[in-house]
Amino acid sequence: MNTTLDKLIKGVIALVRDVEGEDPTSMRLMEIGFIAGQSVARTGQAPAGDPIEYSVGGSRVGLRKSEAARIIVHVPAI
Amino acid sequence: MSSKLPLEANTKPKSRLLGVVALVGNPNTGKSSLFNALCGMNAKVGNFPGVTVEKKTGQWKAFDGSHIEVVDLPGTYSLAARSADESIAVEVLLGKSTKILEHGYQSSKDAPGDLEPQPDCVIVVVDAAAIERNLYLFSQVRELGLPTLLVLNMWDRVSSDSDLTIDVPKLSESLGVPVLTAVASKRQGIKEIQRAVEEMLADRSTGSKRPVSPIQPDIYPPLFLEETQELQRWLLARGHTVHRFEVSRLLIDAGGPIESYWKHVLNSGSVSEQKDITGASDAGNDTDGLDSKLQSIRARLKEADLSVPRMEPKLRHAWIKSTIKEAVRRSALPVVTFSDRIDRLLTHQVWGLLSLIAVLFFVFQAVFASIGTGWLSEQIDFGCETLALLVSSTIPPGALRSLLNDGVIAGVGGVLVFIPQIAVLFLLIAILEDCGYMARVALVMDRWMSMLGLSGRAFLPLMTSFGCAVPGIMSARTIASRRDRMVAILVAPLMSCSARLPVYTLMITTFIPTISYFNGWVSLQGLLFLAMYSLGAVVAIPIAWLLKKFAFPGPTSPFVLEMPSYKWPSWRVVLSQVWEQVRSFAVRAGTLIFCTSILLWAAAYFPSEHREENQLVAKLESIEARSGEVLRPEIAPASDVDIEAISMRINQLRATSIEQSFLGRFGRSIEPVFHAVGWDWRIGVGVIASFPAREVIIATLGTIYSLGGDVDEGSESLAEQLRASKWPDGRPVFTWVTALSIMVFFALCAQCAATLVAIKRETKTWFWPVFTFVYMTTLAYFSAMLVYIVGSQF
Ligand SMILES: Nc1nc2c(ncn2[C@@H]2O[C@H](COP(=O)(O)OP(=O)(O)O)[C@@H](O)[C@H]2O)c(=O)[nH]1
Numbered sequence A: 001m002n003t004t005l006d007k008l009i010k011g012v013i014a015l016v017r018d019v020e021g022e023d024p025t026s027m028r029l030m031e032i033g034f035i036a037g038q039s040v041a042r043t044g045q046a047p048a049g050d051p052i053e054y055s056v057g058g059s060r061v062g063l064r065k066s067e068a069a070r071i072i073v074h075v076p077a078i
Numbered sequence B: 001m002s003s004k005l006p007l008e009a010n011t012k013p014k015s016r017l018l019g020v021v022a023l024v025g026n027p028n029t030g031k032s033s034l035f036n037a038l039c040g041m042n043a044k045v046g047n048f049p050g051v052t053v054e055k056k057t058g059q060w061k062a063f064d065g066s067h068i069e070v071v072d073l074p075g076t077y078s079l080a081a082r083s084a085d086e087s088i089a090v091e092v093l094l095g096k097s098t099k100i101l102e103h104g105y106q107s108s109k110d111a112p113g114d115l116e117p118q119p120d121c122v123i124v125v126v127d128a129a130a131i132e133r134n135l136y137l138f139s140q141v142r143e144l145g146l147p148t149l150l151v152l153n154m155w156d157r158v159s160s161d162s163d164l165t166i167d168v169p170k171l172s173e174s175l176g177v178p179v180l181t182a183v184a185s186k187r188q189g190i191k192e193i194q195r196a197v198e199e200m201l202a203d204r205s206t207g208s209k210r211p212v213s214p215i216q217p218d219i220y221p222p223l224f225l226e227e228t229q230e231l232q233r234w235l236l237a238r239g240h241t242v243h244r245f246e247v248s249r250l251l252i253d254a255g256g257p258i259e260s261y262w263k264h265v266l267n268s269g270s271v272s273e274q275k276d277i278t279g280a281s282d283a284g285n286d287t288d289g290l291d292s293k294l295q296s297i298r299a300r301l302k303e304a305d306l307s308v309p310r311m312e313p314k315l316r317h318a319w320i321k322s323t324i325k326e327a328v329r330r331s332a333l334p335v336v337t338f339s340d341r342i343d344r345l346l347t348h349q350v351w352g353l354l355s356l357i358a359v360l361f362f363v364f365q366a367v368f369a370s371i372g373t374g375w376l377s378e379q380i381d382f383g384c385e386t387l388a389l390l391v392s393s394t395i396p397p398g399a400l401r402s403l404l405n406d407g408v409i410a411g412v413g414g415v416l417v418f419i420p421q422i423a424v425l426f427l428l429i430a431i432l433e434d435c436g437y438m439a440r441v442a443l444v445m446d447r448w449m450s451m452l453g454l455s456g457r458a459f460l461p462l463m464t465s466f467g468c469a470v471p472g473i474m475s476a477r478t479i480a481s482r483r484d485r486m487v488a489i490l491v492a493p494l495m496s497c498s499a500r501l502p503v504y505t506l507m508i509t510t511f512i513p514t515i516s517y518f519n520g521w522v523s524l525q526g527l528l529f530l531a532m533y534s535l536g537a538v539v540a541i542p543i544a545w546l547l548k549k550f551a552f553p554g555p556t557s558p559f560v561l562e563m564p565s566y567k568w569p570s571w572r573v574v575l576s577q578v579w580e581q582v583r584s585f586a587v588r589a590g591t592l593i594f595c596t597s598i599l600l601w602a603a604a605y606f607p608s609e610h611r612e613e614n615q616l617v618a619k620l621e622s623i624e625a626r627s628g629e630v631l632r633p634e635i636a637p638a639s640d641v642d643i644e645a646i647s648m649r650i651n652q653l654r655a656t657s658i659e660q661s662f663l664g665r666f667g668r669s670i671e672p673v674f675h676a677v678g679w680d681w682r683i684g685v686g687v688i689a690s691f692p693a694r695e696v697i698i699a700t701l702g703t704i705y706s707l708g709g710d711v712d713e714g715s716e717s718l719a720e721q722l723r724a725s726k727w728p729d730g731r732p733v734f735t736w737v738t739a740l741s742i743m744v745f746f747a748l749c750a751q752c753a754a755t756l757v758a759i760k761r762e763t764k765t766w767f768w769p770v771f772t773f774v775y776m777t778t779l780a781y782f783s784a785m786l787v788y789i790v791g792s793q794f
């Protein structure tokens, strides 16, 4: 099932499919490790629930929900 | 092109320069740690992105006695630079920097610095635990065609991690460059890196040529290579020999810094590098020419499914994946690390916020608790007193003695007493930075920052400003959005920096009663201290909102921030930072504050008549000396009366002489301005003198009160002198209201020349420092007035 990263719940490991857009933010997301095929998981969040911290490619990245929504992920069916 | 500038001719070090090596890498991979280890230097290291915002150079000695220059660069994820600190790395690597090394090169004014050579060799520093992502930058750097060395730093994290294995020889083979491992923070693997660099540089100088066609055909499809060649030829026809790599960046980074650079160059028609090549006469239309050229090429690429800029990450990641698949093995699943578990707590809905508050409160409490209790401050105090006594006993009363005691010792000594507190403050800040918590603070604060229209990233410069606004303002370079960056720069000086600490301390401990609540857990003094510390930050909220709304309107910028993993702070890093800060504080006391103290002393001493005063002091001292020696009880009563009468006369004389001095006349002529905030002219003059640096107030008050105050100055602390000072009608000058209005003024006022200069440097105009100065001073004055008016009602 494909969804966007901001909707990913804790404890589920998803695979990055694509990053939408070609503005600097999208490019930065790709450079920082959100590339097709990488596995991602949600590891934490700010007290307000936004931004969210993700684990991708051996590093941890904090993203706002609006940024995470650019990232399309594949969640394997359980 | 190579660095065949007359290097040896005009460099300062005596030994031969073997070459220049640049350290590049993603943020927080240990570049500065490696730099320090390589050069035995002390660049600032910290466990959050954006600590290094300037390039910094150092050197080490090679085996043959020559030396190697090292340039530490700000971290970047990509050579498609998107923020001010990142573009420094790009400029240096492309040889466009105006001052890559401190010494020697002439730089041209009109062209933005084409004369600087590229470095001779590049060390790409990667975090081995996140090697896949880090190789993105490597794949760009190697296209520069410079000799490149890959350093797998943080090797300790890989060897303890069973989910990741890296086969170093295999990696080196498939990447085609030497690969070394290192633990920069523990200084492991440093010698090997030095040897490897020396070898690479020696190879270069013995004549084996650099690869000339550095764009790697293994990444880009043929069409792209053809198009870059086409653009390169187009530029050559206009008289510019441009490196293939730069051409590719020009093509890919639409609207990026390279594109604007070339537009600028073509527009101004300045052919800085190849003056000898003609043919650039029709320069007027070249900007439009470049625009349409780029557009047509980009359109062709798009048709071939290679639309820029998206094609770049795809191609590079594909290359990384295929290149390292033999050498790097990682378990497919993300692992939950120890760091993640800490994060669960520290970014938790409830605990996250509470821990942030607790941490901040602990910092304040610790700094507050260190007031006046430090062994060091007692020693400094004691030292000052001893010195003053020594001066009094060896130098006769007069201008010289007054200069030393009232000017220098009362001034500079008064400031040095605060060293322990400054040390504690910076110790805690350094620990917070190095353990990795700072980035979490940015994450936790993002929500509130975005209400102001800023991103959580803007919180880091503000946090740093609690230590000192100058590095805070500089670290705002890591904020990609210009608008956010400006807002952060303009409110950073409101954060309560370490130089305000002495002012708060003096005022609070002298004029606020020691009342405590909750069985001594919370003290009134402590609460007030906290309040003063928060005041600037609280006031910054509406100011930032107003600035963002009216001066720099724009959408809320995105938040993408890498979270470094938690670790134990390294003592080397922490202590060297504390040392650095304490040292600069002491240097300031010895230079700026020293000079201000002397100037102020002179203004307060001259042109008054001091003859009678000096005679009386001499007389008094001889009486005291005699009664001390002889110790005959029967003559004591008589000399007691004498002493009292003489002391009173001296005090009178001193009070009039300071009032009639230049300073006194000036101060009293503008006294009405200070009356509105409840200050007498002495405080007012002290405040005016402390506009270059706010901690000067301690020194100036020390000097003013020491000159105009009690006779036995050696025994009286500044606090006691302040308590004793009176208005002409006999009311005490200092009450808690006065103290509060002074503190509020200092909390909000822009009394720091260094900060204003930093703002000028970062914004490149004098408008913004002037703006900051005006808004902060106005704000400070009226807030102090409000405090005084409201406070006087009680
Ligand atoms: N575990 C580990 N930590 C390191 C190593 N090298 C540096 N660090 C830490 O990583 C953090 C970032 O270091 P810094 O030199 O500021 O990185 P820079 O941003 O690339 O200049 C600091 O907390 C260092 O103490 C290493 O080899 N291993």
Ligand SMILES: [Mg+2]
Pocket (backbone or CB within 6 Å): B031, B032, B033, B044, B045, B051, B052, B073, B074, B075
């Ligand atoms: Mg650094």
